[in-house]
Structure formats: structure tokens, C-alpha cells
Amino acid sequence: MTYRAPVADIAFALKHAAGMRSAIADGIYGDLDEDTIDSVLEEAGKFATDVIAPLNRIGDTFGTPFKDGEVTTPPGWKDAYTAWAAAGWNGLASPADFGGQELPHAVNAGCVEMWNAASMAFGIGPVLTMAAVDALHAYGSDGLKQKYLEKLISGVWMGTMQLTEPQAGSDVGALRTKAERAGDGSYRITGSKIFITYGEHDLTDNIIHFVLARLPDAPAGTKGISLFLVPKFLEDGTRNDVRAHSVEHKMGIHASPTCTMVYGDKGGATGFLIGEEHKGMLCMFTMMNRARLAVGLQGVAIAERALQQAMSYARDRKQMGRTIIDYPDVKRMLLTMRAMTGAARAICYATGVQLDRSIRSQTEAARLTANARASLLTPVAKAFSTDIGIEVASLGVQVHGGMGFIEETGAAQHYRDARIAAIYEGTNGIQAIDLVTRKIPLEGGNTVRLYLNELRETVKAVQASNAPAFGETAARLNEAVDSLERVTQWLLSQKTSDTTLAGATPYLRLFGNAAGGCMLADQALAALRDSGDAPSRVALARFFAENIAVQASGLERSVTEGAQSITDAEAALA
Numbered sequence: 001m002t003y004r005a006p007v008a009d010i011a012f013a014l015k016h017a018a019g020m021r022s023a024i025a026d027g028i029y030g031d032l033d034e035d036t037i038d039s040v041l042e043e044a045g046k047f048a049t050d051v052i053a054p055l056n057r058i059g060d061t062f063g064t065p066f067k068d069g070e071v072t073t074p075p076g077w078k079d080a081y082t083a084w085a086a087a088g089w090n091g092l093a094s095p096a097d098f099g100g101q102e103l104p105h106a107v108n109a110g111c112v113e114m115w116n117a118a119s120m121a122f123g124i125g126p127v128l129t130m131a132a133v134d135a136l137h138a139y140g141s142d143g144l145k146q147k148y149l150e151k152l153i154s155g156v157w158m159g160t161m162q163l164t165e166p167q168a169g170s171d172v173g174a175l176r177t178k179a180e181r182a183g184d185g186s187y188r189i190t191g192s193k194i195f196i197t198y199g200e201h202d203l204t205d206n207i208i209h210f211v212l213a214r215l216p217d218a219p220a221g222t223k224g225i226s227l228f229l230v231p232k233f234l235e236d237g238t239r240n241d242v243r244a245h246s247v248e249h250k251m252g253i254h255a256s257p258t259c260t261m262v263y264g265d266k267g268g269a270t271g272f273l274i275g276e277e278h279k280g281m282l283c284m285f286t287m288m289n290r291a292r293l294a295v296g297l298q299g300v301a302i303a304e305r306a307l308q309q310a311m312s313y314a315r316d317r318k319q320m321g322r323t324i325i326d327y328p329d330v331k332r333m334l335l336t337m338r339a340m341t342g343a344a345r346a347i348c349y350a351t352g353v354q355l356d357r358s359i360r361s362q363t364e365a366a367r368l369t370a371n372a373r374a375s376l377l378t379p380v381a382k383a384f385s386t387d388i389g390i391e392v393a394s395l396g397v398q399v400h401g402g403m404g405f406i407e408e409t410g411a412a413q414h415y416r417d418a419r420i421a422a423i424y425e426g427t428n429g430i431q432a433i434d435l436v437t438r439k440i441p442l443e444g445g446n447t448v449r450l451y452l453n454e455l456r457e458t459v460k461a462v463q464a465s466n467a468p469a470f471g472e473t474a475a476r477l478n479e480a481v482d483s484l485e486r487v488t489q490w491l492l493s494q495k496t497s498d499t500t501l502a503g504a505t506p507y508l509r510l511f512g513n514a515a516g517g518c519m520l521a522d523q524a525l526a527a528l529r530d531s532g533d534a535p536s537r538v539a540l541a542r543f544f545a546e547n548i549a550v551q552a553s554g555l556e557r558s559v560t561e562g563a564q565s566i567t568d569a570e571a572a573l574a
Helices: 007-016 020-025 034-062 077-086 105-118 120-139 142-154 280-316 328-360 364-405 411-422 428-439 442-465 473-493 498-502 504-530 534-547 549-561 563-567
Strands: 158-162 178-181 187-197 207-214 225-231 242-247 258-263 269-274
Touching: 007 020, 007 034, 007 105, 007 328, 007 504, 020 034, 020 328, 034 077, 034 105, 034 120, 034 411, 077 120, 105 120, 105 280, 105 328, 120 142, 120 158, 120 187, 120 207, 120 225, 120 269, 120 280, 120 411, 142 225, 158 187, 158 280, 178 207, 187 207, 187 225, 207 269, 207 280, 225 280, 280 328, 280 364, 280 411, 328 364, 328 504, 328 534, 364 411, 364 428, 364 442, 364 504, 428 442, 428 498, 428 504, 442 473, 442 504, 473 504, 473 534, 473 549, 498 504, 498 563, 504 534, 504 549, 534 549
Parallel strands: 158 207
Antiparallel strands: 178 187, 187 258, 187 269, 207 225, 225 269, 242 258
């Protein structure tokens, strides 16, 4: 089965779970209205469904052949990308002064989900270009903006993000790539990078690399890193001193060329400073935070595609005289897939709306508050959603039974593709540590407390609805929020140590379950007010509350009581 973009579900989640309707009412988006948003999403859905999705299987089997330093993308890939860029999709949320449409990041998030559900290997490339645009627009000199922004925004050129080195991994401060001042305002870059997505390809004539490197007089660690723009081809058309050495052979996303890059075979690649010397991590985090939300959306995307395929198979496949969708255990798996996908989608879109508020709100205080909320939600959006992508794709294989283990059905590809998303752009363990050590303490813990209060308002609204179809939704969500509040206060009262770090991952899952469950309830309440699909949305919110949110008490104990079983477990690992 191929993919059909769930435009109605995406629009409903944006408006009623993520808060876009409220943002429109608050004037955050100027004269933008819901009809325009619906039209944009509808057109994106058509392109994803009709143009990109049919290429997914082709890309998986063809891969990215590498010969003489060049990558060949799969058949149909370049035509699809060229048409996609020509339609303006790359610049949807980019600044208008350089050719972008400056639509909300939250609307772009809906589109990013659809590009990646149609083909994750296709969708990841433009995500990095969009992140590069954000960093260049925020920190680049006027000269660099004039030379590069318009072509990056239009998609005529693509961008990359280059942090990782073999000896460093997640320890970015240990990188060894060097930068030398050239005396003419440019720099010479030497070194190598690994795992560089779309580091080499044939989709565009030029590739603009954003590279972290260290100057000779730089302080140690991350405080001594600078960010440089390094084009594949220089302004005069000459080839820069940068090349792809090889392409990685990966478990999934086979059509996305993941390259080992080499700089300086001929004395050093010409690079141009972004921002200030030794402050490259500040610039890079602008790229990374956008990319982390996009990777979270990849988790949603793969979950949605796996769900669609599993639903189709379960409706058609008969066992012992009944279609398998009639069996309770298959129903349980499919409901889990749908509920978790919906929860992850809502969290990601809510993060996108807060990013918009952090940029577009009229007062500085409102922008700072929204930025803190977006910062709180970003690690949850990235880690919770990509974990869900893996789990839902795995359930999709299970629903197919033995046929799920056979490549020709496509279910296995979703699982293979999903697995990387929990690793790149900061592993999910790092996201959990970031949430516990940096994000919940924001504003002395006030940011997370305000968010918990909003979750409680949702619980009260479910209680006040008196709708019998909700079952025990209010009670179970209330228990989940109680657990989240208790463990949050416990973490805020502790000094960072192995004890608190040991509980970071179960805390993030607890956070995602409580928030996601409340957001599904928000959608159900909205459907009761003004939608014809209220029964399905209420049933889904109830399933989540009574089958998934109930994990809260166990997760709470894992955080507050389980650390010693980890820190004292050397004997079990000997």
C-alpha cells in the first residue's frame, strides 16, 4: 500500500491540540486564516501522495551509488526534487526578504511530516537546508546572506550540517577539524566529518556545507568552536577543496546519501565565518533545534505510514474466517499505533506553534515565554516522537505477521528507516538529559509548572464534559499529570548526579505520555463541540488514557526509586 497524506488529521491537530487556532485569534499570524492553512496543507498532501510516495520503494532498493567522488540519486529523485523546489515548498517558512513565503513554522511542520512520510530519505535533505537558512539568516554577514540565502531558500542549492567526527561522536567539543585565517577575510578548513546527510548528491548544482571547526588560538571544548560556510563550488565556479570520500551503507533511509567528507586535500577548503569566532555552537544550535523538531516529525511520519499500511492489511487479511482487524489483540496493536502517532504529532505541532510565538509575538515578554515553552517541548518532541516511530513501525511489522518480515510488503522498510531517528541530531538519551538538567529548571521551574497547570485544565474540561464515552479518561489523565508533577518537583529538588541522570529517559516518556494524552483529549473535546468525527476522537483519547497513560505510576517509580539499581549494577555488566 502506498501513502495517502492525512491532511484532515494534520489540520485538526494543528488547530485544536497545538494551539494554532488560539494563535490566529491572538493575532500572531497577522491576516493568515484557517482556510489558507487548509489550502497549503491540501496542496502539500497532494504532492507528497502523488509525487514523492511512489518513489519511496525505488529509493530503498536503488540506494545512492558512489563512484569517482559522485553520488547518483535514485531514478525519479531529481525530477521530484526539482518540481518540489519550483513549487516553493523549500521556502515555505523562510524570510520573505530573500524569497521565502514566511508562513508559520507550525504549518511547515505539517508539510515536513508529509514529505517524510512519503519518503523519509527524501524528506531529510530539505530539512537540513531549512535549518541552514535559519542559521545563516540569524548570524551570517550581509554579504553572505546576499550571496547564498536566496538560492538556499529557493532550493536551487541545498545545505548540510557538519558536526560529527569519528573520535568525537556526541562530544562535539572534541572535534579536530581546523580552520586557519587566510588574511583576506576567509578561512582555510582542513579535516574530516562523518555521517553527513546529503554531503554529496546530484539534486542541485551546488551544496553549501555548514561546518564546525577550531581556530589555532581557540579555547578548549565547545567554547572554542566556530561555524563556517563552505560551498562545494566557489563564487567564480571553481571547485572548492572539499569532497566526499565514501557513502555509508546503512540499515535504512538507503536513498539518503550519508557521506564521509574530507576537507583540505589541496591545502584547505575556503570557508566563511558565520557569526563570531569561537561562538559556533550558538549558531549551530539554531540549526540543531529546528532540525530536532524536524526529526521528531520524522518519527510521526514513519508512524503514520506504518499505521496506514497496517490498517489496510488488517482490514483485508482473513484468518479463521474473520479479518484480523476483528481480533482484540490486533485491535489493541492498531489502536496503540494510532493513539501514539496522534500524541506525538500533537506534541511536535505544539512545539512549532510555540516557535512561531517566540518570533511573532508582539511583546518581548511574550516572545521570551514562548521561547521557554518551545525549549521545554523540543527534547520531548524529538525523543518521544522518534521512540514512537520505532515502536509503531515495529507493531506494523507484527500486524503483518510473517509477511511483515518480508521486504516486499514494505513494512520492514518503515522499521529500518525509523531506527536512525532516535540516534541522529542528538541521541534520545541526550534529549532526556537536556530535559532534566536544562529545560525543566528554566525560569526556576516556572516554565514547566505553567505547562502542568495547562494539562490540569484539560483534565478539568474532560471532567466537566460529562460525556459517558470518555469512560475513565479524566481519572487516568489526572493520575498521569499527578505523577508527572511529583517527579518533576523531585527532580527540581535534586542536584544533578548519576541518580537524576539515570531517571532521565523514563521521565521524558512520562512527560510525553501525560502531555500527549491531554492533547488527544483536547482534540476530542474540540470534536464534541464542532466536528462530525467526535466518536472516533473520543474513543482514541479514552484508549490512550486507559491503556497508555496508566503507565505513569511505574515510570514515576523508575525515576525516583530505580536509580540505585542502575548505578550499583557493575556486577551485572561485568
